[in-house]
Amino acid sequence: MKKAVITVSLISSLLLILDSANATHWLVLFFLAGVVPGTDTLISPIDMLAANATAITIVIMRITIWPTLRTVFFAPTKTLVVSKKHTPRHRTAH
Numbered sequence: 600m601k602k603a604v605i606t607v608s609l610i611s612s613l614l615l616i617l618d619s620a621n622a623t624h625w626l627v628l629f630f631l632a633g634v635v636p637g638t639d640t641l642i643s644p645i646d647m648l649a650a651n652a653t654a655i656t657i658v659i660m661r662i663t664i665w666p667t668l669r670t671v672f673f674a675p676t677k678t679l680v681v682s683k684k685h686t687p688r689h690r691t692a693h
Contacts, residue, residue: 617623625636630651633642 625634628634629636630647633644633647634640635642
């Protein structure tokens with residue numbers, strides 16, 4: 600329970616800090632217009648389009664194609680079946 604409270608508190612604190620720094624505004628400006636946060640530097644639209652397209656392609660390929668490729672190139676490992684050791688039964692006197 601303590602771990603859950605600490606995790607929720609940390610996430611809440613991080614969200615409050617990002618909100619006070621106006622992080623969503625800077626993130627949207629970076630992805631849509633290529634404005635580097637905190638500077639006056641602009642990234643060209645072609646470079647931003649290429650970077651966004653590459654990132655989207657990687658995410659979609661990871662979700663859709665990678666499970667199939669993993670089974671083709673990396674054979675599933677076979678688990679060894681270990682037989683149980685037989686122990687002698689001791690007879691008890693009645």
